[in-house]
Amino acid sequence: MSQTEQLEGTPLIQPSSTDHALHVDVVEACRSVYDPEIPVNIFDLGLVYTILIDDENAVKVIMTLTAPGCPVAGEMPGWVADAVSSVPGVKQVDVDLVWEPPWGMDMMSDEARLELGFM
Template sequence: MTENPQPFEGIPLIAPSTTDHPQYDAVVEACRSVFDPEIPVNIFDLGLIYTIDIDEENAVKIVMTLTAPGCPVAGEMPGWVAEAVEPLAGIKQVDVELTWEPPWGMDMMSDEARLELGFM
């Protein structure tokens, strides 16, 4: 009797972003305008934005996390991200989803964020 493979085997924990969409760079820059109030680095470079998915109708779905579940702005941060992205020209709607899987780690930060925080 052969065992069935795990149902999630091979599926990445973080879905890929639609980096080839013409609006992608503008959405990234909008995300870079949002800062964690406790850390002087924007949330994109901190690695808190996991996925930016933009469909053919220019509806944006962002999957993000926070540095810790007990983050004092947990209830507010997704709204800040949506408010930063919604005004972009051509964007139809923005949906921001908060996830805890996979958990955020310092290895998710960009080199710029590591340098800013003195980890390099």
Template structure:
């Protein structure tokens, strides 16, 4: 028998971001400076940044994925994101976690990314 509780119906697969935090916009802009070397679109618009969680102490937790688990830069990309966000004024600490659930899909891309890559 599986002891892992099933998610409650209606529970989002991706945790919500701290969009009302004063640092949220700066953190998203910093994430937009990071690119997958094989795709000419930033990782934020690709939909690889799942959650940006910022607590009252300005500690930032980012959950991100990659286009595929075998991505050649899988080990480096979280560090690139942390390096982009950490220098921001007010950020106390950054923790970037790679997650594979839910798996990334092309439907997670912004319209700008789809346009840039010729999918629209």
């Protein structure tokens, strides 16, 4: 099996560190970032796949964009890093932009669907 093949039963998106004390604050920081073309924050749009927070309070955000040709592809990770860096207690932020799995409208929260008129 090649490294690019997915093992059956392995999640496509790595689980977040939801039990870490900073998780809620990091999520709220992600919610302060908006795609300039869509009036919904990136977290509720489903663009943030994973938030990992280690014992040293270093944060890794794994995210995507609505499309590889997104005009803010070069800027969005910096916006997220700046927002998360402002959370008290966060020591370091690393934002990885990924394209697998591709984003789909089914990844949006119910709030985002409602805001955009899909519900």
